[in-house]
Amino acid sequence: MTRLAVVCGTTHTAGIEGISAAGASPDLMARTPAADAEILVYGRPAGSITPVSPTGCPTPAIVTRAARERLGFDPLIVDAGMAAATAAPTVSVGDRPGGDVREGAAVPNARRVFERAREFGSRLPDEELWIGETIPGGTTTAMAVLRALGEDWGVSSSLPDNPVALKRRVVREGLAASGLDGGTSDPLAAIEAVGDPVLAGVVGLVAGTVGTDARVTLAGGTQLLAAAACVRGLGIDAPLALATTSFVAHDTPAIRERARALECSLTVTDPRFSETHVAMERYLAGEAKEGVGMGGALALFAREGGEWERLHDRIEAVYDRCA
Amino acid sequence: MTRLAVVCGTTHTAGIEGISAAGASPDLMARTPAADAEILVYGRPAGSITPVSPTGCPTPAIVTRAARERLGFDPLIVDAGMAAATAAPTVSVGDRPGGDVREGAAVPNARRVFERAREFGSRLPDEELWIGETIPGGTTTAMAVLRALGEDWGVSSSLPDNPVALKRRVVREGLAASGLDGGTSDPLAAIEAVGDPVLAGVVGLVAGTVGTDARVTLAGGTQLLAAAACVRGLGIDAPLALATTSFVAHDTPAIRERARALECSLTVTDPRFSETHVAMERYLAGEAKEGVGMGGALALFAREGGEWERLHDRIEAVYDRCA
Numbered sequence: 001m002t003r004l005a006v007v008c009g010t011t012h013t014a015g016i017e018g019i020s021a022a023g024a025s026p027d028l029m030a031r032t033p034a035a036d037a038e039i040l041v042y043g044r045p046a047g048s049i050t051p052v053s054p055t056g057c058p059t060p061a062i063v064t065r066a067a068r069e070r071l072g073f074d075p076l077i078v079d080a081g082m083a084a085a086t087a088a089p090t091v092s093v094g095d096r097p098g099g100d101v102r103e104g105a106a107v108p109n110a111r112r113v114f115e116r117a118r119e120f121g122s123r124l125p126d127e128e129l130w131i132g133e134t135i136p137g138g139t140t141t142a143m144a145v146l147r148a149l150g151e152d153w154g155v156s157s158s159l160p161d162n163p164v165a166l167k168r169r170v171v172r173e174g175l176a177a178s179g180l181d182g183g184t185s186d187p188l189a190a191i192e193a194v195g196d197p198v199l200a201g202v203v204g205l206v207a208g209t210v211g212t213d214a215r216v217t218l219a220g221g222t223q224l225l226a227a228a229a230c231v232r233g234l235g236i237d238a239p240l241a242l243a244t245t246s247f248v249a250h251d252t253p254a255i256r257e258r259a260r261a262l263e264c265s266l267t268v269t270d271p272r273f274s275e276t277h278v279a280m281e282r283y284l285a286g287e288a289k290e291g292v293g294m295g296g297a298l299a300l301f302a303r304e305g306g307e308w309e310r311l312h313d314r315i316e317a318v319y320d321r322c323a
Numbered sequence: 324m325t326r327l328a329v330v331c332g333t334t335h336t337a338g339i340e341g342i343s344a345a346g347a348s349p350d351l352m353a354r355t356p357a358a359d360a361e362i363l364v365y366g367r368p369a370g371s372i373t374p375v376s377p378t379g380c381p382t383p384a385i386v387t388r389a390a391r392e393r394l395g396f397d398p399l400i401v402d403a404g405m406a407a408a409t410a411a412p413t414v415s416v417g418d419r420p421g422g423d424v425r426e427g428a429a430v431p432n433a434r435r436v437f438e439r440a441r442e443f444g445s446r447l448p449d450e451e452l453w454i455g456e457t458i459p460g461g462t463t464t465a466m467a468v469l470r471a472l473g474e475d476w477g478v479s480s481s482l483p484d485n486p487v488a489l490k491r492r493v494v495r496e497g498l499a500a501s502g503l504d505g506g507t508s509d510p511l512a513a514i515e516a517v518g519d520p521v522l523a524g525v526v527g528l529v530a531g532t533v534g535t536d537a538r539v540t541l542a543g544g545t546q547l548l549a550a551a552a553c554v555r556g557l558g559i560d561a562p563l564a565l566a567t568t569s570f571v572a573h574d575t576p577a578i579r580e581r582a583r584a585l586e587c588s589l590t591v592t593d594p595r596f597s598e599t600h601v602a603m604e605r606y607l608a609g610e611a612k613e614g615v616g617m618g619g620a621l622a623l624f625a626r627e628g629g630e631w632e633r634l635h636d637r638i639e640a641v642y643d644r645c646a
């Protein structure tokens with residue numbers, strides 16, 4: 001059986017002005033993971049909001065849901081620490097949002113989240129497990145964890161103009177506040193200091209599947225690559241795959257070489273979006289790029305030989321339903 | 324979209340010797356709802372057990388899951404108060420098992436469970452909602468609630484020989500302990516005194532869908548009919564349907580007349596089980612009869628024009644996978 005797990009959480013890092021495009025306001029940002037989970041499970045939000053960026057880019061949850069409606073794979077919402085309650089059914093591995101990485105000690109319960117996710121992952125009976133994420137601000141915490149682990153490379157952004165200078169400053173402050181300027185070889189120490197609860201959950205899930213029959217694919221962009229770096233840093237050499245969108249691969253070409261270095265087989269899928277509908281047009285303009293397992297959902301759709309036009313039609317239908 | 328919600332919970336009433344066939348021991352009984360949820364969601368238990376009665380009848384979750392694998396409807400696990408944790412994703416509306424009804428005040432948090440389920444139900448965006456249950460001992464608590472509401476009629480049992488005398492004694496003790504010998508017209512007072520958390524959750528879910536677009540079908544036997552009686556007792560006159568198995572209708576013929584009296588349209592489905600496999604044979608011998616939404620899953624299968632032999636094959640496959 002094929003399952004797409006989406007690990008959901010919140011980090012106060014997203015509240016830093018200019019960091020994230022997810023949600024149009026701090027309040028919407030906090031509710032974005034909850035709404036994403038509902039869209040994936042129910043086909044529309046079961047609260048009041050559909051996350052839309054300030055410039056009108058709808059959440060990638062719409063794309064993932066559209067692929068799900070075409071393919072029928074099962075979703076699994078893993079709550080690693082959401083600020084707002086979701087009406088979607090969840091498996092909980094965490095109980096609080098992450099802090100602002102500039103203050104250090106951003107995920108004090110990182111080891112507990114990791115352990116709970118690992119235990120849960122070890123019980124999953126699926127043959128094929130795809131793992132995505134939704135956490136506004138997550139590319140910044142991913143960058144911080146990579147820096148802490150000594151990997152210096154760019155990360156993607158949900159904004160058309162990646163606020164790299166801002167992210168670098170935030171990361172630098174976080175590493176200094178955590179006393180990790182010199183780096184660490186312990187991925188969990190890095191997540192604890194400057195990561196986010198979703199990273200702890202994703203890494204735990206992957207660790208849990210070691211020894212099971214599940215083939216694991218990380219479904220997403222640089223946040224999932226950061227998770228892969230943590231997995232390798234833990235000494236886990238099980239096969240790993242990464243599936244992302246052409247939007248991420250275009251924005252962050254280094255992802256190909258980094259995936260290779262981490263022994264992750266990489267699949268990049270171009271969904272052939274057109275400018276005919278806002279739900280696709282903003283991606284062509286460089287927004288969003290990834291999230292909520294979108295890269296994995298697209299890879300599954302391509303693998304099943306789906307026609308892109310049919311996916312586009314369904315994306316429009318889900319968008320209209322969510323509006 | 325079509326969704327099957329299964330409201331899961333535990334009542335210490337199930338621990339009374341001879342009351343329930345679900346699970347072969349008190350420990351297994353406590354873990355039955357958790358395992359049922361896993362079988363429905365994952366296709367096999369994600370813990371260690373598959374619930375099997377002392378005489379070898381496997382849980383009806385296997386039948387419901389088999390129908391799901393043929394039809395593709397979405398499951399929704401609602402935790403109204405389970406004694407054991409499940410690895411299935413859940414929406415939680417309760418936080419503790421119900422007590423032994425003989426002691427009265429069996430569900431002190433019944434109104435809170437009802438309210439949470441109602442709030443959740445009001446947010447569900449499904450066009451079609453089927454609601455089933457899994458709670459060992461639930462036919463006894465259903466009988467107690469019906470008695471408290473002044474309805475005196477038989478209930479079904481998961482055992483081939485329904486321990487009616489035992490149930491009546493348990494119910495009588497519960498009503499006496501609660502001071503409800505004279506009955507009550509308040510369904511929530513009845514559930515609070517001698518019901519179980521699953522009844523509170525089911526009734527809340529149904530109440531929550533009033534005013535939404537959802538068509539609601541109660542998927543199960545006399546426990547769901549007891550829920551319908553509570554819904555009507557609350558003054559809710561929205562359309563309601565009940566879908567159950569031929570095994571229940573055969574065991575409790577009065578269900579037809581009672582459904583009519585409660586203005587529930589009744590669908591009875593005979594899955595044409597054969598004696599070729601234990602997963603079906605024990606039902607023909609009068610065991611289990613219903614549960615985990617089985618009657619609803621069968622009705623959906625029949626509505627879609629499914630061939631029974633294909634369902635039988637799938638039941639065997641799920642059974643073998645769970646064994």
